Amino acid sequence: MSKNLRINNKQFVDETRKLSFVFNGKKLHGYKGDTLASALLSNGIHLVGRSFKYHRPRGIMTSGSEEPNAILQIGNDDALTEPNVRATEIELYDGLVCNSQNCWPSVKFDIGGINNFLSPLLPAGFYYKTFMWPANFWEKYEYFIRKSAGLGKSPTKQDPDMYDHRYIHCDILIVGGGVSGLIAAKIASDDNKKVLLLEDKELLGGSLIYDDSDISKIDDQKSSEWLKKLIDNIKKDQNITIKTRTSLAAYHNYNFLLARQNLTDHLSVSDRNNKIRQRLYKIRAKKVIISTGAIERPQVFHNNDRPGIMLASAVKKYIDYYGVRCGLENVIFTNNDSAYETALSLYKSGTKLNAIVDIRDNSSSEIVNQVKSLGIQIYWNHTIVDTKGYKRINKVTIMKLNDKGNDVIGKKIELNCDCLAISGGWTPMVHLFTQSGGKLRFDNKDNIFVPDKTNLDQLSIGSAKGDFELDEVLKNSIKDTKKFLQIENSNFDKINVKCSKEKEKKNIWLLPSDKPLSNTKPFLDYQNDSTAKDIKLALREGFKSIEHVKRYTTTGMGTDQGKLANMHALGIVADTTNTNMGDLGTTTFRPPYTPLTFGTIVGRNVGQFFDTFRKTPMHEWHVDKSAKFENVGQWKRAWYYPKDTETMHDAVQRESKAARESSGILDASTLGKIDIQGTDANEFLNRVYTNAWSKLQIGKCRYGLMLNEDGMVYDDGVTTKLGENHYLMTTTTGGAANVISKLEDYLQTEWPELDVFLTSVTDHYATACVCGPNAKKIINKIFKDLNLSDESFPHMSFKEVKLGNINCRIMRISFTGELSYEINVEASYGKYIWEKCIEAGKEFNITPYGTETMHLLRAEKGFIIVGQDTDGTMTPVDLQMDWIISKKKYDFIGKRSLYRSDTIREDRKQLVGLLTDDPNEILEEGAQIVKDENKKPVNMLGHVTSSYFSPTLKKSIALAVLKEGKQLKGQKLLVPMINKTIKVTVSDTVFLDKENERING
Amino acid sequence: MKNKYSIFSLIKNAFSNHENWQRAWRDPEPKKEYDAVIVGGGGHGLATAYYLAKKHNLTNIAVVEKGWIGGGNTGRNTTIIRSNYLWDASAGLYDHALKIWEGLSQELNYNVMFSQRGVMNLAHNLQDVRDLKRRTHANRLNGIDAVWLETDEVKKFCPIINTSQDIRYPVLGGTLQKRAGTARHDAVAWGYARGADEMGVDIIQNCEVKGIKRNGDTVEGLETSKGFIKTKKIGIVAAGHSSVIANMAGLKLPLESKPLQALVSEPVKPIIDTVVMSNAVHAYVSQSDKGELVIGAGTDSYISYTQKGSFNIVEETLKAILELYPIFSRMKMLRQWGGIVDICPDASPIISKTSIKGLYFNCGWGTGGFKATPGSGDLFAHTIANDEPHKLNAAFNINRFVSGDLVDEHGAAAVAH
């Protein structure tokens, strides 16, 4: 730490707490209260990075979120490192490690610096004009372009940190804790409103809090003293919730806003353990007040990018807040009065100020007069035409401006300096206002865009609205806030403010030099290296719209999103094209205001909380039996139960054999279940299913197929008539939510006259399905009094019985072709009934089987699975299920679509069976089927939808959809794979038990 | 070409300080009459004009654009280019486009930075596996270079993907199309504009269409903010605003215009060298030449012309990104924006004549139009010039919604809609 750079300042920086940090491998010190930038500056370090394109040395330029240059890689841990962190925003902590980016081998000696000499070949958009020869070489060029682009490095290991979300509703949200925001907060609170006040810095008070001016006074007190009292008041105020280190990221429609709070980034790494790193606030505000202040503009002149060139307001803040001198030989270059405050701060801190260069002819304001009285040299009507010093500025050359301000005259004067403080006026931070959809108006007097029209309940105050002088800021903030909140009187009504008033204004977007523009480098966007020349080139080439200019030159597309560059770019376009800036409009400010960490956006919804796990009541039993699980929608379904070293194939063969030969048991709890009640329930079913339901008797079950209104199969399942006007519908596991939504839609909007009520009961019931030749015996052991005879309890029927106190609904339905019973009980008894079945089935080798075996068993019977054998393009006719379409019903969902000219075509794809010539060859699901694979283009007839090896049939079987499949039975076709072609024969879709004899055991 | 671009012209112009570059395109006022007018100055519209002039010798034509060229979805998309579509018709259409992409920089003498870094589509459940394998088989037989990758091959091709089988929806494999990749979106619009302008096409910006004048069932011209323009052929390529223009002609289209969002991170050094898409957990990501991660989000459920979507969609997308790439948790979102996409019920486009003579529509590209830009322009130009579709776009006629012969590409479309 250089002693002569640090000034005693006990107010905001705690000199008793010395912190050590490492920059580019060098150990340095700073204090608690420093930002990384102020700590670096206090060590005499300006050069911290290299620019994106020309790799020019760049230094710290600002003291806030608009910083384009000082972006560093923080941390060197693979998991915790963070790229592109602004040194001006991060608070110094003990042990901070940081490195310069985009330079090699080091920031001081960067090979990429050669680009600076190649810059004549690298004008805006050069890459659109070259790298085209030889053709196909682009990727080789691109490899090097990509390597040299990018800034920092992504972490390469998983982030161990935790992030959080919180919802906040408030009456008034105030964004920005500077003087205008604080006043508005107090006025709102005094009116008994619930106020949320956000401040992105650690402390409230904005720039006024460290203002040491003798000129500005509020109620005859030093303005910073007055402000401190107000802050003390506000901190005690019960109506005001204050969130510091919290920056507003995005302002969406309907006053929905996002803010990010930093909770641990300012702590030493060892103090962060198990703490939430950042929190995202999702805010719904009745009213929003934006008091985000303004950003100082640089000036655009030749070589305006050297390390040591900084915004004047930043130089002031480093002295007055952090107690750090940015240089020992300072020059100020300005076009307005505000830089004179910097001059006073330099003077008061005993820092040498060699001269002030002002492009105006003169200024007679109070503050300028005070500076004049101190004997500081001021060069009026002068501009900087060049600067010197490669890694740090050491000299500026100034010349007199001509009358029009478009050229320089007279002789050159050289001024020594190691810090050049520049000010080109102020730009209101209207980003949030425009993000919210607000429209801007151009103010010709101050050359600024200010908030104009909005549809939302919001107000901009202070310098965010274009008020820059203290008396205006305070008086207008008070007046506008009162009006906005519809308040008659406030405690601030009699406020008395004194301040210096600016009288002379002058603005030149692109300052002239003694050299032709083409030989100069006047930078606009420091990070992306775009210059005024690039803007002019874009205009010459016909890029007319400001968006075109931005995209062609990449101005404003860096990590600072053009906070410093945009106004000058617009100004130069307006000047060059003779357009009024107001007519030009601005480019869109896109959210977020400052970059937002992905982890913060996602919050807790990572890892195990990525998505809901839906588990059946029997889940733990499956886990105990080492089941493998399959994701079906959000459900975890048992897929198969491998024993010992069994592969999936082995397990499935064993499970399916057991189900066919003795007994198997399936957890069918995931099937969608909809309870349907009402006097029109029967009519409702008639309208939603393709088949007829009128004659279904109580206690009977029926399979139904549901279509979309476009005639394509949508879902299927068995519905049971539980009582008069009471049905239980089952749906596919994956389709359950969509089916009930669709049914509700029809019921509420198309058929409100129907007396029908739908209730989803999927989670309320657990289902154990016992199947196989011994199923009846097993059920009989459990339900001893139940008459299971085929006469009393035939296939497709239902009984309600009690097991102790447990109500059991037993359906005799079958998806495997075997005799089978589905026992439905209330979910909490699911595991009990399951274990009861297992116990009763022991002597029959009852074998739990998973979804894979279920799929095999049903495929042997030619039963479809909606979503596997259908894909939203299959009608019931295509599935050879013509029998399920009622000819008698006048209408049902999708009926009309079945008769369109292309849905009645005979040559559509139809469901068929496939048998491989080699019975051991199992087809790949998804494989395509052709007649001739040599004729190009290959005519694909269809594809394999389901394919298995059947242990019962001892051969491979498959279902497929095939063009004109109905006509092709017995035909030999080919399934071409990458390395072989499989011969197949088209067959019936039912492979096993065509007579349906097994259904009765 | 009056102003050929090359490293030599760049060097030559460096000596004159780049003062002598000519305009990439003129800024003309509309003539009273054109042989054809294209409505919409995005990539598809400009490409249409380019091919009308180049292949069909129609040079007395104009492109009218409400704002600035390339300012709609062309300049807002995530620039993914691929052709691994399921159905023959789609495969034909998108691979036609891909083949043009492969020589487009040279054809336009404008570097559109088509980078064939490959596109992977991941499978996260067993049905995904079936669907993607089905698509790969179909692609192979259609001459499209997509292959199936097992999980370990996915990991090998893109090592930063979390392929742990313990995550909520583990990666069960994926497909890879190596010829697929990305391009520089703005360059496509600018390159076509420059090429079309060179052949005499008038590109008229800030010219909003206010009405379509018809005589019975035949078009006569356009009412615009720059006056009436007489023409016998009007090709509408207005993406999200297609229905608005159709309504002016008294037509209804099978479209809904919905917000689609995208975002980029701050730039970092190369970390992902391909494009990875995942439908099931909805995340797709690539890295731009500048170093930004380019991430596509999903559509909202409602119609909107605001170019703004809801934040929870972005949240869902990043959630999925962190599931697949946990290393990106500390990366930061730099910009987020939205576009208006016109979605057809079957997730396939319309490139078609209409019931009004001289009125043609090229729309319904939904979430994936950028990849088709050159092919779409070429085929639409053919359709307008001949008043008949090319065989590659015959299936994409508007009548399919009447007859029921839809081209259902929900499975292959990037964003499920």
Next chain:
Amino acid sequence: MFLINCPYCGVRDQSEFVSGGEAHIARPKQPTELNDDQWAEYLFMRKNIKGIQFERWNHVHGCRKWFNVARDTSNDKIEKIYKMGEQPPKI
């Protein structure tokens, strides 16, 4: 992210709702009487209005009720919310 005033539950965040598209497209009472063109008109053709659109919304993560909304699709401003079966308001 709009706020939607569900007629049954009150003001809720948009993320609780799902849009059902254009409203007042009644399902034809006699579909079999329609030709393919007329049926396609019902099934697929939409006004897709830029401006005030009458549309259906469902409070899917709430009361699951459907209702109608008059919303300006050019700025997402909701002008009016009314129940199913009610006539569209004059705006």
